[in-house]
Amino acid sequence: MPDVRVVNVTKKYGKLYALDDVSLTVHDQEYFSLLGPSGCGKTTLLRLIAGLIEPDSGEIYIGDRRVDKVPPEDRDIGFVFQTFALFPHMTAWSNVLYGPKVKNYDAKQAETIGHEVLELVKLNERLNAYPSELSGGMMQRIAVARALAAGAKTLLLDEPLGQLDAKVRNEIRYEIRRMAKDLKLTAIHVTHDQAEAMSISDRIAVMKKGKIVQVGTSQELYMHPDSLFVAHFIGESNFLEGYITKANGQSEIELRQGLKIKAINQSNVKPGERVVLAIRPETCEMKRGHVVAENSLFGKVEKTTFEGIVVRYEIRLENGDRFVINRPSLTEEWVKIGEDVTITYPLDKAHLFPYPEAGLAEEIKV
Amino acid sequence: MLSKLWNTLNTLSSKKPLKYTLYLSAIIIFFAIILVPPIIGILLKVGTVQNVLDQPALMNTALVAIQNSFIIALIVAALDLLAGVPLAWLITRGKSRWLSVLDTFADIPFVVPTAALGYSILLFWSSSGGISSLFGYSLVSPGWLLVMLLHFTFSFPVVVRVIVGALLDYKMEYERAARTLGAPPLTAARTVTFPIIKPSLIAAFSLAFARSLSETGATFIVAGAFINGPVFIQGLKNQLASGLPAPITQATYEGGTVFASIILIVVSLVIFGLIRVLGQKLTLPFGKGLPLVEKKLSYKKTAWSRNSVALVVFIVIVLVPSLFVALPAFQAIATGNTLVQAFTGQSIWASFWQSLLLSYGLGAIVTVLGILAGIPMAILIARKTFGKLPSAILDTLINIPLIVPSIALGISLKFFWQGVPGIPEFLLLVFAHLSITYPYFVRSMSAAMERINVDMEEAARTLGARPFTVFKTIVLPITKYSILSGAIIVFTRSVSETGATLAVTSKLVTAPVLLVNWVNSVRGIIAPIAGVNALTVGLACGFLILFSFIILLVLRLLTRKGKV
């Protein structure tokens, strides 16, 4: 059960760099996700690993074998398509047995494998139905079973849950992970849904415009985003723009209209430099009225939204900036629109970034 | 042995060299056998055009003839759409069980050899025994109107076939959505369905247009004094042979043929280009429509009368006139004598059965070769294997054999292959029929390939299937119906082809050629053949139509059987 390595791979469509010098290592038996907004090149990368397209340059290894010239049928991979791509002219059962059949296994062996994988995906009914007669969840299971039956050692999944409704999606995502782990497979899972990626992955690569911008576990990406883009795309962040006024150890930032706040100096900034401070909504505390405290901001509640577990408050700060925070809905008294509040943010959980050259909006655009 | 070969090839099919060898051979075959010979054949003789330029009267006739060709083709193609869409609609949307029978009947004009079709139309519309007997005088004399009726008859099935296919593939959800948004059926069709199937409407129009431009054998029979491009060429050929009304030189004949062919080809290419460009620009629906009128026209009574009109047009203008020639067959069956002679192969009938065997044999060979050569080309075009532009270019080039008048195609093929000494006439026939039928097959196959989701093929690859296996287990089963309907068109076109066959053969006699001779004998155009009369012609046509119909039906039943 191999590791997958992608080395300096570039793929262009006309002038567009679908992948721009991408390198990546997925460990043996790892459940790995490629996460990024639509159009960032996730599918392209997955199809390159599968051999469905060829890179313009770079190398791809599965295990010890360099595969970029190997046709897809010889790569020992299983690919689950977003559309499932079940063969419409075959029953569910024939779909599952397709791999063993074209690999010339004898009929008996093929059937044994078929039963095993169907057991695994917990599907034993309606096997004589044609794909058009199956529900989305069943089609999804058949698609996975089919890939496993073909003897896949590496499982490549392209938004495998995209076509399912929310409830089924949440159930099936853990099942796919469990199967991959049970069978000791290496799995690469493409998704644009950060919650999905965070809940099932050992590690995640975040992609943006044909590049991988950060690789790490869910916690690493959430706690220590390398870039404004990741801070924005994984979870949610408030971005406060300003200039550094003090830079040694605990730095001081001057926000719009001369408002000064504190942050830990994380990225070697110098006085006078333009910066953005990222603060996650769920890390902040909020008190009614103006309370003088360390690391605090004053503002007025402009809008509240009940979102189930949390209440989301949109607050206008005294310098005019917008700030969002989430508070538990059941254990805390709600604050009303128009009330003055004091927000305190934890210094160690706020992240300081240099102001991006292309501008903040451009940097975090998805 | 065979399976071993398959396995080896299949394994090799994963490798690039085999893939490219296959595609390149398909391209080479297309250029070397189908596209280039007729064109070179014409270009070889381009010098003879001078003879036409030197004879202003002849040139004038040629230009008027060509102009007539385009006018007739445009009008006929437009009328075809007008009448074909309601019938296709009825076939696909109606609820009666009889509609599948109607669907098969729509193909009948396909199986009637074009020359016999021409004679049939002539008999029906203009002889004293046809519909004219109801009126006491010839209803439609040979001339432009009869030519239009004829062209309408043989191009109509093509249009119906294409639109039925499109409507079957079309997802009804769109139309239902429009209905839930408040559009009456007719408005929904105009604003949603037709814009979506627009490519098929354009394809149907183009095919009908090309068919009308190039048909020779039947047109010549019904043209009377009217001349269009193919009739002009056929006339020159006859004039060269008979020396009537005045002898002409070989050079004048060649010059006239080449002159007319070149203009027809160039103008058609321009028109096809325009149809392509304008077709994309043309945004359906036109204007705002008339919601109230459409609403009134949409429901019960008017829908019923619309269906009736479509049916009546089909039966009266297409079906009955095509079959009319076979009417004496019943008389022959009743009297028995001719029938016995026919079945025992006495006198003229021996040659008839021979020609029938030749035609069906030829049709089968051409169909198999066409499929073999056409499938890789269809894949190339549909999958854009060599990029978008090459695929678009090939897609345009395969149309050329469609628009060359079939007689000109035959003549120029002959010009070309004359250069190869000792080439058997049969091979020439195969080449000529391949050229004419190839576009139909590639068109229908590539359209079917475009409808398969590429994911399906890729999924099979990732499951361990090699490219040949993917083709055998995925592409073939899914496109089976299209391959077969493509094959049906190829086969019937080959069996009924007259113009090009006449032009390339001197010894071999296919069924249509034999029928033309018999028809001409009955009409007194050539020296009478002993034993040939209206009865025998009717019976011979009847046999040909019956056998072809049975073959068609069997093929169709075979494809309907399996799932998908």
Ligand SMILES: Nc1ncnc2c1ncn2[C@@H]1O[C@H](COP(=O)(O)OP(=O)(O)O)[C@@H](O)[C@H]1O
């Ligand atoms: N076959 C193709 N031809 C041209 N452009 C393509 C093709 N496939 C993908 N692209 C482009 O490459 C970029 C990356 O696409 P993709 O990998 O599908 O993104 P994702 O899966 O992350 O949404 C997109 O801008 C897309 O438009």
Ligand SMILES: [Mg+2]
């Ligand atoms: Mg994608």
